[in-house]
Amino acid sequence: MMNPYEVLGVREGASEEEIKAAYRELVKKYHPDRYQDNPLYELAEEKLQEVNEAYDMLMSQRKGQGRGEDSFGGAYQRGPRDPVFSQIRKSIDMGELDRAQSMLNQVGVKSAEWYFLNGMIALRRGWYDNAFGDVQTAVSMDPGNLEYRQALNSLMQAGGNYRSTAYGQGYGSQQDEMCRMCQCLCCLDFLTDGC
Numbered sequence: 001m002m003n004p005y006e007v008l009g010v011r012e013g014a015s016e017e018e019i020k021a022a023y024r025e026l027v028k029k030y031h032p033d034r035y036q037d038n039p040l041y042e043l044a045e046e047k048l049q050e051v052n053e054a055y056d057m058l059m060s061q062r063k064g065q066g067r068g069e070d071s072f073g074g075a076y077q078r079g080p081r082d083p084v085f086s087q088i089r090k091s092i093d094m095g096e097l098d099r100a101q102s103m104l105n106q107v108g109v110k111s112a113e114w115y116f117l118n119g120m121i122a123l124r125r126g127w128y129d130n131a132f133g134d135v136q137t138a139v140s141m142d143p144g145n146l147e148y149r150q151a152l153n154s155l156m157q158a159g160g161n162y163r164s165t166a167y168g169q170g171y172g173s174q175q176d177e178m179c180r181m182c183q184c185l186c187c188l189d190f191l192t193d194g195c
Helices: 006-008 016-030 041-063 083-093 097-105 114-127 128-141 146-168 173-192
Strands: 067-069 075-077
Touching: 006 016, 006 041, 041 097, 041 146, 083 114, 097 114, 114 128, 114 146, 114 173, 128 146
Parallel strands: none
Antiparallel strands: 067 075
16 A cells, blocks of 8 residues: 555655645646656656545545535535535536536636536536546646545546557557647648638
8 A cells, every 4th residue: 555645755744735735746747738749648647646646545534524425426525515506516417518507607706616517517528628627727726625636536547548448449659640740730721821
C-alpha cells in the first residue's frame, strides 16, 4: 500500500494547506496537457492518478465522517447545497439535459459546482472532452471536493481505456501520422482562408 505522504512529498502530519500546495504543484507537473504527443504521456497519467488517490486518501482521513452518496456515484460532503444546483442535479438525474443546461446557463457566477454540473451534462451527452475540461476546472477551483476528484479520476481512467482499446485495435503509428498531417492541413487551410 502506498504512503500518501510520500506520494505527495510532504511530511507525515503536514497541515492541510501544505498538502493542498504540494498537490497543486504535482497536478501541474503531471497534467496531461503538458505531455500531449509525448512518449511519457501514459507515465504522467499514471503518476497523476497516483497523486489524486493519495490526495483523496489524506483529505478523506481529515474530513472523517459525514459523507453520503449521490446519483453521480461520488461521495459528497453533507451540508447545505444551493437549491438551484440541487434542482439542476435532479434534472440531470432524470435525463432532462436541456432543462438542466438552461437552468445552469442562468446561474450568474461560474463556481466549481457550476463547472462540475456543466461537465456532468456534457458527459451525459457523450461530449467527453468537454466533460473532462469542465470537471478538471471544478477540481482546480475546489481541490478538496472528493466528488469532483472522483469524477475526474473516472474520466481519466475511461480515457486511458479508450486509448488502449483503440491502439490495440490496429490504429498504428502510420495512421496516427496521417491523421496529424490531415489536421495540420485543415488548420493551415483554415488559417490561410482569410488571407
